[in-house]
Amino acid sequence: MILITCPHCGPRDQDEFSYAGDATKTRPADPASATAAEWHSYVYLRDNPAGPHLEFWHHIHGCRRFVKVLRDVTTHEVLACGGPDDPLETPR
Amino acid sequence: MILGRIKDVNACRLPTGGEIDRRRALSFTFDGRSYTGYQGDTLASALLANGVTLVGRSFKYHRPRGIFSAGPEEPNALVELRRGGRLEPNTRATMAELFHGLEATSQNRWPSLAFDAMELNDLAGRFLVAGFYYKTFMGFPGWHFYEKRIRAAAGMGRGTNEPDPDSYERMSAHCDVLVVGGGPSGLAAALTAGRSGARVILVEETNGLGGRLRSERETLDSAPAMRWVESVRAELESLPEVRILSRTTAFGYYDDNLIGAVERVADHIVAPAPHVPRQRLWHVRAARVVLATGAIERHIAFTNNDRPGVMLAGAARSYVNRFAVRPGRRAVVVANNDDGYRTALDLKAAGVDVIQVVDPRPPGTSDWRARCDAAGVETVDHAAVTKVHGRLAVIGCEVTRLDGSARSHFEPCDLVAVSGGWSPAVHLHTHALGGIEWNDGLAAFVPGMARQAHVSVGAARGIYGLSDCLTDGFKAGTDAAASAGFATGALPDTPTADAPAERPVRAFWSVGTGKRRFVDLQDDVTVDDIALAHREGFVSVEHLKRYTTLGMGTDQGKTSNIIGHALMAEARGEPIPQVGTTRFRPPYTPVAMGTFAGGDRRRHHTPVRRSAMHDWHADHGAVFVEAGHWLRPQYYLAPDEPDGKASMDAAITREVQSVRNAVGLVDVSTLGKIDIQGPDAGELLNRLYANGFKTLAIGKARYGLMLREDGIVHDDGTTTRLAENHYLMTTTTAHAGDVLAQIEWYLQVVWPDLKAHACSVTEQWSAMALAGPKARAVLADAVDDGTDVSDATLPFMGVTAARIADVPVRIFRISFSGELSYEVNAPADWGPRVWGALMASGQPYGIRPYGTEAMGILRIEKGHVTHAELDGRVTLDDAGMGRMASTKKCFVGSGMLNKPAYVNPARPKLVGLVPADGRTRIPAGSILVEDPDAALPMDKLGHVSSSAYLSPTVGHPIALGFVSGGLARKGETVWAVFPLRGLKIQVRVTEPVFVDPEGERLRG
């Protein structure tokens, strides 16, 4: 079980979190003008990199903040943690 | 248990020595016969002491098997331990500590251990080669037909169907240095780490410290090495930050230095004391880990190397030195390394007649060899044992010169002690994704690069000399403490050990060409099976494993994997590192399921949520149903009414009728309630809900539908504006948690600029719905101070604050049943008081509590959807609510609404369904089809989502469902089929609202 460093609570066991999806996707900033292709990409398209991956974890049994995590999905190594706005190190 | 009169035979027990306490005799039974052992014995050593060498039958061929090892690697001596609910199959006799009253049974034999009818499998062995089952039984009628029969014939121990009477618990711990293994290297590491003041946990699998030293005649500074162990133990116990966990196996090394361990708290006694768990699961998060897991000896594959009496050489030493048991009278030792000479000397010292040490290596010299010469132990160079004779026990073996210079000769003996070299126990290292490297000098894989904060020491990394192990351990403990931030002193001086010069091991995996040269004893995999796998192209070690089952037993191939992989390398003509090895996975040794479950058993597995009114319901005949974690009243029985189908139908009918005709009260505390506040709370809701929320006035409620980003309906509920910047949202019971998570997601990640906060208040409020034509009259009587609840003051979708029975409440005029209805919220603990007051006020009006069944029928009659309809596949249009979607704003999911699949007119849409014959029930889950007798596979038109077996209001069964084309089919008939129950019901498509389509009742 990995340790995730919540910016608000410090290092905590994965048990306290719920996985909350790919953090590389951004919701169209202007939903009114976003194209069908942009919505399709936001809703459905996900990369599956063998290596570092940016993702959100929700600290549901803690402060209930969303934590952005850079994690190597081949080793489970957590490379960086931050808030939703922190760029962290983008993979590849 | 009847143990009878015990004769203390112990015919094979040595008169002196060993760790056993001869003053404490323990009675035990094996296959119903009584025996005696001593405190300090394992089941295996006690059986050997009593001359019992046949203890089991093999998995596939049912060959007689004995005790092969003295440790956790045991492949053969698997027994059923205890009985009843405590029966545990496949227990390794070598790891089971003896206790008074222990009951063990051999397994996988019928009718008896000495005569097993299934041994015929052995004669048919040439048919039961690798892959045989798959090749032979995969055709018609298929594997599944044969599987049961094959598994019955080839098997392990039996489980029990009785509940486990014991309890288990879980512990979490953090430490600076975790040391796995209490042998010399581990003790040395724990000592230096402990002296630094670091928090140290030392985990040891057996019941005491010392590891291999318990089984050896080693000395340190000219004293028995165990004295050094004792002094270290005493010092460790005196250090306040050091904790020693004995009888504890570290079985898995997980991410971020988390080690899973199982502590066998009470397996060494007949049953746990009251309130003491049988086993305890440890989660240890360590800054640094020192793996002092030792090494595991392997055997050599020669014909009949599985017979009872063939034993690992190191194990034979354990039995004479640690347990004072003579595992045989006449021994032949075969070893490709100097450890065999040590075994020969120890056996001889214990009075065993050691006939020969057979060494496959060419002639050479070493200190050990010289000691054998001096002790008069005969040695044969460049030779091997090629075949064992005897069936239920070894009666002799054939010794063959490897250079062909002489014919094989027969040596009568009853013990063949075999050493094929030692393999470092790299299991935990590889769990942690550490690499392994082939070491030619050791003929073994040793730990390579570590990926986590751990280091392997001593035999676990191929260092076998005692002094070297201690030095390695001292340094590793110091380094670990230092890197965990502790100041460490100078390394202690290493005590002087006997360090005879050794010759290197010679890689030697199998010999001869005979049959029944076993590689994996537990899975009955032979040298021929490996060769067959190679011929058939299963040449990767991962394929080899699956095809032959090599290493797939409960021992996970601890003694055998490397032999199989080396033989595959030979067959491929490639070096071993190129062929590689399979990855070790947790657990290192089997762990009982109960240990993982811990306290999460039965009702403790998940919390039970009860509303504040639960006791009232229970006192008034409620029959409860589980709804998620909640217990909700399903229906209420009268005091004299027996529970049963007829009573249930009657109860539901009267509950529905009382709501339609008078008044009813239902507990809706389980609905999710989310308090949303802030200047942008309204904007947030407007973006979350598909319908408009901008215009919601203070003091008003509005029904809202929430989509997911993919345009599918997520949840529905009413949201009330309590004040300018204060809203109360309700969700369905099922989605209370994930709707809150979704709101948090948008507030924190997507729209962090919105000034709003959301908080679950589900537990803070008791909620009840008062529904029926007389609801207003009841409410008017119930509210304090004559608060006005008239239609003018509290219209449909209005909200007001009031007091009932002196309790401040919120009253929402909303309706799920379709009747005039008020939802009353009271501070949670005051719910029962308000409930009681409403029931009392309702008495003159014929009020009746109603449960989830009546609630379900009421809403189906009204065509209201729930999670049964909003099942994660349904759009607003599908649910007949497309017109509610705002066209004036963007909202969550609006970007997807025009997806081609969503606007396909053939999509199933919400409809009502009634039986064409006016009386047949339409079960939910039925599939809707055009022609129930059409050829399969037939196209489906939709499905039935909710069903009221009897609508008391309409007078016949009704249902809601989704049918392709929706209400365009109104009036048509289709078929509802339920093939599993053989049902074909003709149904007519109707409007989904069966009662009061104009909504006059709820506005009344």
Ligand SMILES: [Zn+2]
């Ligand atoms: Zn947190």
